[in-house]
Amino acid sequence: MRKILCTVNPEQVSDVHKKSLESALRSNYAKHLSESESLTIVWCELPTAQGFTSYEQPCVSLVVIEAQDDLDQDVRENMLSECAADWSEITGITLERLMISVFDETVFSEYMAANQRRLSLMGRIQFSRHMLVSLLRSKMTRGLLIFSPNVGS
Amino acid sequence: MPLYTVSCRKPLSQEIREAVSTTITDTHCEVTDAPPEFVNVVFMDGYSLKNSWNLAVIGGVRSGGNRSAELVEKLQKSLHTNIASASKLPIDKIGIELVGVRASWVMEGGKILPEPGSENDWLQNK
Numbered sequence: 001m002r003k004i005l006c007t008v009n010p011e012q013v014s015d016v017h018k019k020s021l022e023s024a025l026r027s028n029y030a031k032h033l034s035e036s037e038s039l040t041i042v043w044c045e046l047p048t049a050q051g052f053t054s055y056e057q058p059c060v061s062l063v064v065i066e067a068q069d070d071l072d073q074d075v076r077e078n079m080l081s082e083c084a085a086d087w088s089e090i091t092g093i094t095l096e097r098l099m100i101s102v103f104d105e106t107v108f109s110e111y112m113a114a115n116q117r118r119l120s121l122m123g124r125i126q127f128s129r130h131m132l133v134s135l136l137r138s139k140m141t142r143g144l145l146i147f148s149p150n151v152g153s
Numbered sequence: 154m155p156l157y158t159v160s161c162r163k164p165l166s167q168e169i170r171e172a173v174s175t176t177i178t179d180t181h182c183e184v185t186d187a188p189p190e191f192v193n194v195v196f197m198d199g200y201s202l203k204n205s206w207n208l209a210v211i212g213g214v215r216s217g218g219n220r221s222a223e224l225v226e227k228l229q230k231s232l233h234t235n236i237a238s239a240s241k242l243p244i245d246k247i248g249i250e251l252v253g254v255r256a257s258w259v260m261e262g263g264k265i266l267p268e269p270g271s272e273n274d275w276l277q278n279k
Contacts, residue, residue, distance in 0.1 A: 007195065049167060050196040052174040054189045060261075062156060062193065073257055080260040095263035099154060099193065102258055111213060114250050118160055118209035123201030130199075150164070151199030 002029075002037050003108070007044040007062040007149075009051065017091050018043055018144050024086035025065075032079040033067050033102075042135070043146040050149065061093065063100040066108040076102045126151055154259045154266060155181055155214040157194045162207050164198040169240055176239040177210075177232065184228045185220070188272055191261065202248065208240055209248040216253030218269030225251060 004025055006018075013021075022041050029039055051059025063083070067076070084100050087093065103111065119127060134147035157177050165173070174194040182189050202209050210232065214225075229251055237244040256266040267275035 046195055049170070052171075052178070052194045054192060055175060055178055059193055059195055062195075076258065077260075077265060080265070081263070084260055084263055096261075099156070099259065099261050101154070101254070101260070103254065104258075107252070107254060107258075111211075111252050111254075114211045114252055115158070117250065118200070118202055118206070118211065118248060120201045120203045123203070126199075126201055149195070149197035151197075153199065 002034070002039050002066045002105070004029075004039065004041045004066065005044065005064045006041065007046050007051075007059075009048055009058045009061070010045040011048060012058070012093060013061065013091055015142055015144060018146075020090045021087060022144070024090060025083060028079055028082050028086065029065070032075055032082070033065075033071070041145065043144055044149055045146055046149055060097045060099050061087070061091075063087070063098070064108065064111070065100070065102045066105050067102050069104045069106050071102065071104060154254060154256070154261070155187070155192055155212055157181075157192070157213075158211045159194065159196045160200045160202065160209045160211075161196065161198045162200060162202060165196060165240070170196055172239040173236055176235045180231050180235045181212075181214075181228065184224065184231055185214075185269065186272070187215075187269070188276060191266070191272075204248060205246065206248045207242050207246040208236070210236065210250070212249070212251045213254050214251050215256045215259070215266065215269050217255060218267075218271060220253075220269045225253075 048058045053060045087098055088095050130151045135145045138146035177194050178189050178192040181192050233249050237247055256268050259266045
């Protein structure tokens with residue numbers, strides 16, 4: 001199962017946007033990367049006060065897409081270009097306000113592992129519980145997998 | 154890219170967040186010569202961190218180009234010192250880890266990012 005992690009400002013990207021973006025991301029994933037691989041898209045809603053780009057708030061939208069190792073660069077660039085164009089068209093956000101990436105799965109896993117390594121054992125349990133509860137609740141109430149970056153909120 | 158994720162035990166005041174964000178951006182740009190428009194800093198709180206840290210930073214930074222092992226080590230040490238100062242925390246209460254990501258894997262402003270050290274051409278052609 002591959003994953004896409006989207007970190008967005010909820011004041012700029014609504015749930016209606018998110019659902020349209022999910023369709024576009026899934027369509028592009030099937031077209032460029034894999035038609036058979038199952039895909040999970042997770043949304044992190046970052047409050048305005050907690051994100052900075054070039055010293056200023058809010059942070060740009062941040063998208064990390066997991067792909068197979070040693071992906072051909074032309075395929076990667078086509079995927080990035082189409083996803084970026086769709087993102088801009090759906091949300092009205094300019095391309096300058098989007099950082100989008102396609103990581104080989106080895107580096108994607110390393111990045112996720114770094115996020116776990118910073119935590120104590122209790123921290124890992126708390127974070128796992130936070131994610132499970134947040135994602136289940138948001139799926140039932142909003143039809144999307146959404147979590148807050150703040151544990152306990 | 155870079156993307157610095159700052160995890161904290163408790164929410165930082167907005168004043169400290171701004172100070173930490175500014176020092177991360179300044180330090181990254183001074184050490185690597187990258188332009189500030191590339192630098193993203195996000196804060197998260199409520200985390201039980203290992204080693205009694207109060208603050209843990211993960212930096213996803215471009216690798217390759219002019220980024221030697223020495224430069225990356227210098228970046229990590231400078232960030233550690235400067236974040237401690239900006240956050241008013243002892244240096245041993247802060248953890249930092251950098252993860253290298255190829256520039257060609259990332260798109261900003263609709264364009265693939267340049268190799269580290271080739272930013273000027275990229276910005277002029279933007």
